[in-house]
Amino acid sequence: MTKRHLDHIDLRVRDFERARRFYGRLxxxxxxxxxxxxxxxxxFYAAGRDRPSEFFGFTEDRHHQPxxxxxxxxxxxREEVDxxxxxxxxxGAKNLEGPEVCAGYSLGY
Structure with a gap:
């Protein structure tokens, strides 16, 4: 039986409209x-399942600190990563690290 390992990700952002444009594309x-x-x-929900699906959510908190x-x-x-x-x-992402292989996690990661 496949089980879900994640229900949702819930973030705070300082600028809702800016985040909406970014995450709406990504x-x-x-x-x-x-x-x-x-x-x-x-x-944003992962659609196409016969039960509740994982979702990614965000809301504005103007005092949030990155x-x-x-x-x-x-x-x-690797092509999908790229x-x-x-x-x-x-x-509009500020790509600070890659994409790159992170062998410190595991081979091929």
């Missing part, structure tokens, strides 16, 4: 294709 490319956002919450939190998404191939990295850069 998250569908990562499989979060069902946009259920409203004026207070950006919410930190070193890291969220890593799975990719099947494709997602390009989408992230085009959406």
């Amino acid at each position: 998250l569908p490319a990562l499989g979060f294709t069902c946009d259920r956002s409203d004026t207070e919450w950006g919410t 930190n070193e939190t890291r969220i890593a998404f799975w990719a099947e191939t 494709r997602i990295a390009e989408i992230a850069r085009d959406a």
Whole structure:
């Protein structure tokens, strides 16, 4: 039986509209294709399942301070990593680390 290992990711952002534009381009490319956002919450679900699905959410907190939190998404191939990295850069990401192989985690990571 396959079980879910994650229910949701819930972030705070300082600028909701800016985050909405960025994640609106990035998250569908990562499989979060069902946009259920409203004026207070950006919410993207992984669609196509017969039960509640994982979701990625964010809301504004103008006092939020950026930190070193890291969220890593799975990719099947190096080409997929490069494709997602390009989408992230085009959406305005500040790519500080890669994409790159991180052998410190595991071989081929």
